[in-house]
Amino acid sequence: MYNFVGRSFPRHDGFAKASGLAEFTFDIEVPGMLYGRILKSPYAFARVGRIDTSSAEALGAVALTPDDVPDKLFNPRLLSVEEDTYKDWRVLAKVPRYVGEPIAAVAAPTEDTAQRALEALRVEFEEIYDPILDPFKATSPTARPIHERILRGGRWVEVRNNIAAELRYSEGYLETEEERSSVVVERKFHVPRRYHTQLEPKGAVCKLEPDGTLVVWTTTQTIHNTKILISQVYGIPMNRIDVRKVPLGGGFGSSIHTNLVTLIAVGLCLKSRKPVKLVLTREEDMVHDHVSFEFYMRVRAGATKDGSITFGELENVIDVGAHQVQAYPILGTSLGWFISLYKWRAVRYYGRSVYTNKVPSCAIRGYGAPEITWAVETVVDELAEELKIDPLEFRLANYRGKGEIFWGQGPTVKSVIRSDGVPELMARGSELIGWKRRESPKVKTGRFRRGIGVGRGFHTSGAGGPLSGAIIDYTGAIVKVNEDGSVDYITALQDHGGGTLDAHAKIIAEELKIPPSRVRIVWSGTSTTVYDVCTHASRGVFAGGEAARRAALEVKKKVLEYASRILDAVSPEALRIEYDRELDDAAIFVEGAPDKRITLSEVARTAWQRNWGSISASVSYRATVAPPSFTVYFVEVEVDTETGVVRPIKVVAGADVGTVISPELAAGQIHGGFAIGWSWAVGDEVSYLENGVPAHRMSLADYKLPTSMDLPSDDDFVVVFASTYEPYGPFGAKGLGEAASNPVIAAVANAIYNAIGVRLYEIPMTPERILRAIKGGD
Amino acid sequence: MLSINAFNTYRIPQQLKYFKPGNLQEALEILESVEGAKVIAGGTDLVVDLKYRRVEARALVDISRLSELRFIKLGDGYVEIGSAATIREIAESGVVKEKLPLLAEAAESLGSWQIRNLATVGGNLCTASPAADTAPPLLAYDAELELVSSRGVRIVPLGKFFTGPKKTVIERAEILRSVRVPLTPRTYGWCFIKLRRTSFDIAKVSVAVLLRVEGGFVADVRIALGSVAPTPVRARSAEKLAIGLKFEDAVRVASERVAGDISPIDDARSTAWYRLQTSKVLVKDAMWRAYERFLGAGAWR
Numbered sequence A: 001m002y003n004f005v006g007r008s009f010p011r012h013d014g015f016a017k018a019s020g021l022a023e024f025t026f027d028i029e030v031p032g033m034l035y036g037r038i039l040k041s042p043y044a045f046a047r048v049g050r051i052d053t054s055s056a057e058a059l060g061a062v063a064l065t066p067d068d069v070p071d072k073l074f075n076p077r078l079l080s081v082e083e084d085t086y087k088d089w090r091v092l093a094k095v096p097r098y099v100g101e102p103i104a105a106v107a108a109p110t111e112d113t114a115q116r117a118l119e120a121l122r123v124e125f126e127e128i129y130d131p132i133l134d135p136f137k138a139t140s141p142t143a144r145p146i147h148e149r150i151l152r153g154g155r156w157v158e159v160r161n162n163i164a165a166e167l168r169y170s171e172g173y174l175e176t177e178e179e180r181s182s183v184v185v186e187r188k189f190h191v192p193r194r195y196h197t198q199l200e201p202k203g204a205v206c207k208l209e210p211d212g213t214l215v216v217w218t219t220t221q222t223i224h225n226t227k228i229l230i231s232q233v234y235g236i237p238m239n240r241i242d243v244r245k246v247p248l249g250g251g252f253g254s255s256i257h258t259n260l261v262t263l264i265a266v267g268l269c270l271k272s273r274k275p276v277k278l279v280l281t282r283e284e285d286m287v288h289d290h291v292s293f294e295f296y297m298r299v300r301a302g303a304t305k306d307g308s309i310t311f312g313e314l315e316n317v318i319d320v321g322a323h324q325v326q327a328y329p330i331l332g333t334s335l336g337w338f339i340s341l342y343k344w345r346a347v348r349y350y351g352r353s354v355y356t357n358k359v360p361s362c363a364i365r366g367y368g369a370p371e372i373t374w375a376v377e378t379v380v381d382e383l384a385e386e387l388k389i390d391p392l393e394f395r396l397a398n399y400r401g402k403g404e405i406f407w408g409q410g411p412t413v414k415s416v417i418r419s420d421g422v423p424e425l426m427a428r429g430s431e432l433i434g435w436k437r438r439e440s441p442k443v444k445t446g447r448f449r450r451g452i453g454v455g456r457g458f459h460t461s462g463a464g465g466p467l468s469g470a471i472i473d474y475t476g477a478i479v480k481v482n483e484d485g486s487v488d489y490i491t492a493l494q495d496h497g498g499g500t501l502d503a504h505a506k507i508i509a510e511e512l513k514i515p516p517s518r519v520r521i522v523w524s525g526t527s528t529t530v531y532d533v534c535t536h537a538s539r540g541v542f543a544g545g546e547a548a549r550r551a552a553l554e555v556k557k558k559v560l561e562y563a564s565r566i567l568d569a570v571s572p573e574a575l576r577i578e579y580d581r582e583l584d585d586a587a588i589f590v591e592g593a594p595d596k597r598i599t600l601s602e603v604a605r606t607a608w609q610r611n612w613g614s615i616s617a618s619v620s621y622r623a624t625v626a627p628p629s630f631t632v633y634f635v636e637v638e639v640d641t642e643t644g645v646v647r648p649i650k651v652v653a654g655a656d657v658g659t660v661i662s663p664e665l666a667a668g669q670i671h672g673g674f675a676i677g678w679s680w681a682v683g684d685e686v687s688y689l690e691n692g693v694p695a696h697r698m699s700l701a702d703y704k705l706p707t708s709m710d711l712p713s714d715d716d717f718v719v720v721f722a723s724t725y726e727p728y729g730p731f732g733a734k735g736l737g738e739a740a741s742n743p744v745i746a747a748v749a750n751a752i753y754n755a756i757g758v759r760l761y762e763i764p765m766t767p768e769r770i771l772r773a774i775k776g777g778d
Numbered sequence B: 001m002l003s004i005n006a007f008n009t010y011r012i013p014q015q016l017k018y019f020k021p022g023n024l025q026e027a028l029e030i031l032e033s034v035e036g037a038k039v040i041a042g043g044t045d046l047v048v049d050l051k052y053r054r055v056e057a058r059a060l061v062d063i064s065r066l067s068e069l070r071f072i073k074l075g076d077g078y079v080e081i082g083s084a085a086t087i088r089e090i091a092e093s094g095v096v097k098e099k100l101p102l103l104a105e106a107a108e109s110l111g112s113w114q115i116r117n118l119a120t121v122g123g124n125l126c127t128a129s130p131a132a133d134t135a136p137p138l139l140a141y142d143a144e145l146e147l148v149s150s151r152g153v154r155i156v157p158l159g160k161f162f163t164g165p166k167k168t169v170i171e172r173a174e175i176l177r178s179v180r181v182p183l184t185p186r187t188y189g190w191c192f193i194k195l196r197r198t199s200f201d202i203a204k205v206s207v208a209v210l211l212r213v214e215g216g217f218v219a220d221v222r223i224a225l226g227s228v229a230p231t232p233v234r235a236r237s238a239e240k241l242a243i244g245l246k247f248e249d250a251v252r253v254a255s256e257r258v259a260g261d262i263s264p265i266d267d268a269r270s271t272a273w274y275r276l277q278t279s280k281v282l283v284k285d286a287m288w289r290a291y292e293r294f295l296g297a298g299a300w301r
């Protein structure tokens, strides 16, 4: 069917990365460059007085204080439309609101001098307040306001009771539905803060071109939004800022927004008029820069005797920390995931994001879906158990599938589901895991007990839709055929390391019928690309891939047009194009006329020689739907009931991603998605001491991630792809990155319950917690 | 705690002189004469401590390449391991695997491949972490340490070496030359178990057991634990009560009584409660595994 789609090819950056040649932000060196360091607040909530920079300057450093940067409120994330953008950040804080909040910065010719200069800064704190760390205490009317007023778009809003944002929603008649229900289950869940553990700590390198243009290399999932934010904060015209794309060592949500280091590095560069490099250490990155959201959820749901779901209620309190990145949007996506999971006949939702004096939270892989899915899939399992209905049948009868409305990213992003592999994945997965041998936990005895669990999840493919909602989502691509027939692909879309751009190259190759190796992925910047919003929301292949395909299609039209001139065909429509294996090139031909055949390279050469002009296309593309990719995971675990240690025995991970563009990379996403989900389910968390200092887990020595030794071997990890086709995706493809991790906590939690007969409503389900649960508390 | 702004793991903030002595004598002289000089072997503890500013040093004396310290030797009735022998060398040594299988098992579980390539047994013991993985097996083997300085040599039993978390009896200008383990002609079963958060981790609890059973009764048992007290410890009272009992009874008694030999605390890796619960389980598991190996002795080769 396809020549390249669905087949595996070497990654374009594989050799460079494996051999260490790839240049990340950290590796960039500019002659004359200064090294920056950030002065972080040691207090969780304070007011800064005088900052004495003289000793630091005496060492030859440039110092940057709040007075040196524009006093402008902003939100580092620019995905929401302006009127839904809540702004409460400053580049450097006079009122630091979490331990680690940047107060000042220095830059010096060597790293050691920079460090000494940093330690030479003298800061007077006018006031030190008791930090507010608990989101329930924070909303007490007597609690000190963490922010008094903030901007929503251009409008000032008062912050009341430290509530950063709120969202209420209801549909249907909940009371009536509850009356109809024969079972109702209500549970409370807690999800702690977690660290993203992306491979690359945040950093930026800035320099000024001779013409004054600011060039920035930085860890970002979006170069254009970084450009826009720098422009908004520093008042520089956007064509005087070139944010260059550099390889990114993972994001997982931690660079959907522009990292504060970027803005501070810009400040240092503008003040010193010298190139500046500013990179966080691993410890700064994990302790002071970003964490995931913390959720306190209460779910109530009901079902009738015959097993149809009636209503669902979700109360969702999120501790967002000291500033807003997505405090408001996360309330909407949480609701969207909740609504889209099952066919609730009535829904009630109350979401509240609360400020506390902790590191600002931001999206982590799944953007609320893994957490909501865990809570809902737990309650759904419990409903099925009470009704004595098989949990798989119960799910199949009640989930939102083909023809239903799916909320891609909250209330303003809705579309109809057109491809749905859930029934197939349920059937194949249950067969492969041996669902039939699953027994009730009541009959299990002995020290080591095994359990099987299922979790069904999904994620959106992007945040597009038929109407322009509250989220910006469009992308662009430039495809250019060189004079020898080689192709340059120029896009702003960032590849986090998962091979998104390799998928694009393959899509372009498929459209043009040339080998993917002929398509070069050009490292470009904001000056040379058209807008792309961000690589997030699992939109890289679905939205970006479709833009690339459309650009390739336009190019193909030109190629055919020129070929018809050369071949003397009546029109381009008379021509066919195919991949010629022998020539390793696209061949354009007239069927039945063997002498009427020419390669794409020859067309390109001829167009050049005869002055017909360049063969290229620039496309801007907005997806009009955001289809869900479904994932159904079956997990078998073994619990040591004497130590509480849980071991994964087998995983059957089913994914409906439409057409699979790159099978190995897609399987890799699924393995990685399981690994991170496993770490959320049973691994580690970020917690704080009473003074707001992060407790214990200050480094990777104590924030533990599963290694390959802790995960199932390849033989015990089966990946299943559904045979679906998404009509709106490039060659039928949908997204995957987040869907891959979304059902994991749910499946693992249900498996642990099936092993030991006790449910835990708090993650991570550490051996300590499991042992206490087994022993009935202590 | 260190001020957060003084914390920069990209740099070692002190200016350090680096010495690479040609022999042990020279190393001792430098250590004696250079102020603030510290021994460095693999550096896997020391470099971290320097970056975290938990340790101040002016100079480093690198002993990692001294052949006088980097050896594993089978003597008459003893095995001697030079302090600069790496954990990987120990884990892979034929002599250690045959004569001190308990130590080999523990060495294999230390850190990662990369860490084992650098880390030394001397560093592991001199750091004196309660979680040091080579300590419980060496305690069970009744190992002795040879400490040298320009003033001479002294022998210290490992049981008297640790004085507290990160504290030992070693003096500033002393170097641990070697670890000497007496061999017994008798056969022992052995087992080292390390409970950890992931497979690459410092122990939450570790247990080392050497066991000899005669006619179904415990003739000798040695139990040592890590991460459950200020120093790695022998469970002397549990051992005493278990010796002479039928094996099954000995397991029950030792596993119950180990609580009296340890004093676990809460830290980043675990809680005191959990450590206490699992110490009991691990003692039981390790004794059973050691027993199986004892019965199959000879077969493990």
Ligand SMILES: Cc1cc2nc3c(=O)[nH]c(=O)nc-3n(C[C@H](O)[C@H](O)[C@H](O)COP(=O)(O)OP(=O)(O)OC[C@H]3O[C@@H](n4cnc5c(N)ncnc54)[C@H](O)[C@@H]3O)c2cc1C
Pocket: B038, B039, B040, B041, B042, B043, B044, B045, B046, B047, B048, B063, B083, B084, B087, B109, B110, B111, B112, B115, B118, B119, B120, B121, B122, B123, B124, B125, B126, B127, B131, B132, B133, B134, B170, B174, B175, B176, B177, B201, B202, B203
């Ligand atoms: C990522 C990581 C994982 C680790 N995992 C483990 C683990 O699983 N288990 C474990 O037990 N440890 C672990 N460690 C700690 C460390 O690797 C070991 O303790 C190691 O054995 C230390 O040996 P070294 O040669 O590197 O010591 P160094 O760092 O060179 O020295 C440590 C200390 O001992 C002193 N010293 C060294 N040799 C001598 C000597 N001959 N005489 C006198 N003083 C001496 C030094 O002055 C220093 O104070 C880990 C460390 C890291 C970084």
